[in-house]
Amino acid sequence: xxxxxxxxxxxxxxxxxxxxxxxxxxxxxxxxxxxxxxxxxxxxxxxxxxxxxxxxxxxxxxxxxxxxxxxxxxxxxxxxxxxxxxxxxxxxxxxxxxxxxxxxxxxxxxxxxxxxxxxxxxxxxxxxxxxxxxxxxxxxxxxxxxxxxxxxxxxxxxxxxxxxxxxxxxxxxxxxxxxxxxxxxxxxxxxxxxxxxxx
Ligand code: NI
Numbered sequence: 001x002x003x004x005x006x007x008x009x010x011x012x013x014x015x016x017x018x019x020x021x022x023x024x025x026x027x028x029x030x031x032x033x034x035x036x037x038x039x040x041x042x043x044x045x046x047x048x049x050x051x052x053x054x055x056x057x058x059x060x061x062x063x064x065x066x067x068x069x070x071x072x073x074x075x076x077x078x079x080x081x082x083x084x085x086x087x088x089x090x091x092x093x094x095x096x097x098x099x100x101x102x103x104x105x106x107x108x109x110x111x112x113x114x115x116x117x118x119x120x121x122x123x124x125x126x127x128x129x130x131x132x133x134x135x136x137x138x139x140x141x142x143x144x145x146x147x148x149x150x151x152x153x154x155x156x157x158x159x160x161x162x163x164x165x166x167x168x169x170x171x172x173x174x175x176x177x178x179x180x181x182x183x184x185x186x187x188x189x190x191x192x193x194x195x196x197x198x199x
Pocket of ligand 1: 001120121122123163167
């Protein structure tokens with residue numbers, strides 16, 4: 001999910017301050033998959049074990065996210081890997097600095113309230129829409145150190161977590177808007193679908 005209504009983030013991969021996240025120098029950004037790519041509609045498989053290959057994938061995904069300049073979250077599905085892994089880095093919100101988050105097998109445990117906010121998606125460039133989602137959520141998953149963690153989130157963090165978990169189930173934010181609104185976006189969606197290399 002890209003950042004909206006904010007200044008683009010210029011964090012270089014080498015500036016990642018998450019204690020346990022080391023972006024390898026040889027890591028290169030992965031190719032993003034775009035709307036129309038069938039992989040985006042597939043359900044990702046649970047990660048049974050976190051090995052070096054999963055750790056490297058997480059690092060490459062962070063690198064890919066930072067390379068977009070305005071990304072705040074990415075699911076493995078979006079780089080064509082059908083593993084249940086999401087990464088989130090919302091940076092700063094309400095004067096609070098958030099560490100990058102790597103989450104394997106994320107599960108939405110509970111949700112509360114309802115709120116509408118604008119969303120976009122790195123796989124659907126230049127398309128945004130208002131999406132209604134639960135306002136606060138509890139998510140469980142496993143971090144890079146193989147520890148089970150529980151996150152209670154609201155605001156932007158809750159939104160991006162839900163958006164990225166949707167990706168692991170083959171769901172896109174445009175599935176969560178009305179048919180009428182989606183028809184209004186159909187020209188843009190067709191453009192992305194037909195472009196050989198949107199970016
Ligand atoms: Ni997305």
